[in-house]
Amino acid sequence: MKPVKIGLLGLGTVGSGTVQILQRNTKEIAGRTGRAIEILLIAVRDINRPRSIDTRSIELTQDPYAVVNHPDIDIVVELIGGDTFAKDLVMKAIANGKHVITANKALIANYGNEIFEQAQQQGVVVAFEAAVAGGIPIIKALREGLAANQIEWLAGIINGTSNFILTEMKEKGREFADVLAEAQQLGYAEADPTFDVEGVDAAHKLAILTSIAFGVTLKFDKVAMEGITDITPLDVSYAEQLGYHIKHLGFARKTQQGIEMRVHPTLIPRQRLIANVDGVMNAILVKGDAVGPTLYYGAGAGGKATGSAVVADLIDVVRTLTSDPDNRVPHLAFQADALVDLPILPLTQIETAYYLRLSLLDKAGVLAEITQILGQHHISIEAVIQKEPSNENTPAVTMIMLTHKVIEQHMNQAIVAMERLDSVMAKVVKIRLEHLNK
Ligand code: NDP
Ligand code: HSE
Secondary structure, X not given: OOOEEEEEEOOOHHHHHHHHHHHHOHHHHHXXXXXXXXXXXXXXXXXOOXXXXXXXXXXXXXXHHHHHOOOOOXXXXXXXXXXXXXXXXXXXXXXXXXXXXXXXXXXXXXXXXXXXXXXXXHOOOEEOHHHOOOOOOHHHHHHHHOOOOOEEXXXXXXXXXXXXXXXXXXXXXXXXXXXXXXXXXXOOOOOOOHHHHOOHHHHHHHHHHXXXXXXXXXXXXXXXXXXXXXXXXXXXXXXXXXXXXXXXEXXXXXXXXXXEEEEEEXXXXXXXXXXXXXOOEEEEEEEEOOOEEEEEEEEXXXXXXXXXXXXXXXXXHHHHOOOOHHHOOOXXXXXXXXXXXXXXXXXXHOEEEEEEEEEEEOOOOHHHHHHHHHHHOOOOEEEEEEEOOOOOOOOEEEEEEEEOOEEHHHHHHHHHHHHHOOOEOOOOEEEEEOOOOX
């Protein structure tokens, strides 16, 4: 059979990892697809930049349109990033009848609905396994492996950079900025690293996972989003003392009222496997009604790990080249006419447990005032610890509370009431807590 000809857009961290795998595992890949894969052309920004891989047998161009318009290219692999220029290139490739593979979660989260519709009309595949959780085949697991189930909820550590930073801060006491710089140097971080630390990248990925899990269209703008920038070593240490690790978690759950879709720092009991996922590793816990809880673990960023997912998509697409375009695995797991429009709940309507850190005046009756307010808002306390004042000259003591589950709006109202008390000496720190056991 004739080789399948592909063109790449981008030869950075992921592009280089992808080419390296294609060069190293040529025989295994051809054995799996039944056809050779030939890289015809790669577009880069600077053709003279030294490359970490052997490009002698590959033609490079500074014109990305030369790739998407090339008459001999069957599959375009988009690894440039961003969601404006990349979108234009992907739409052009689809219009030209080419299959597309991308690692670009920003593109899929923001424009996936439009891209998939166009792809369906053209009878081409858009594959995006590498867009979520680097090398972990979570899209395939949700779309195919768990296809028998109603998915109840999923929870994932889905930003490698944030997890790397939290782990290094906790285990080695390193400074935030210093660890972020290392993550950038290792190629883990996004071109704009605020996407990693402010939760945007995790929100992109959660929007994609939510659609595939629950059969809803992509709604990135509805993801409730918080990053790791406000997490202090103090809270990490108190959480540890109570038996929890703090992780940046993406969480999606289908409820009677609608879908919860949120990313934020979360306390997780340390006996859960997912609480012990450290460094750049990612993990996603998926609860299906038939299978129960399942866990997927692996490298969440980096050239070769992500390249592994890109090449797996390539193999899938090559295998489907001869299949009936109307009978392929649907982009969002459900057939386009079976996607439903469930409401996404605002953050105020979600239900979760909480860690609270209060700075209180050290005098009789203060704890009673706090518990009274919590009681008025139907918030039940699971654990309380009071810390000794850090020095004898301060009138403040630190109180840590863990609560049972409550609707976030009630918690917010209780915090406003507590902060009005003269005995509450600083803003109340609130971090969500998930037991992830049901
Ligand atoms: P890099 O910045 O390392 O690479 C980007 C590549 O695109 C470079 O080769 C660059 O060329 C090329 N490029 C950029 N703009 C243009 C342009 N206008 N014309 C032609 N070429 C261009 O990014 P990554 O490899 O890290 O990321 C690529 C995509 O993969 C992003 O969508 C990212 O979110 C996603 N991703 C990244 C992961 C990671 O671990 N890094 C993991 C999972 C997904 P040049 O080399 O000449 O500068
Ligand atoms: N910047 C992303 C991360 C890359 O750190 O997880 C992988 O998607």
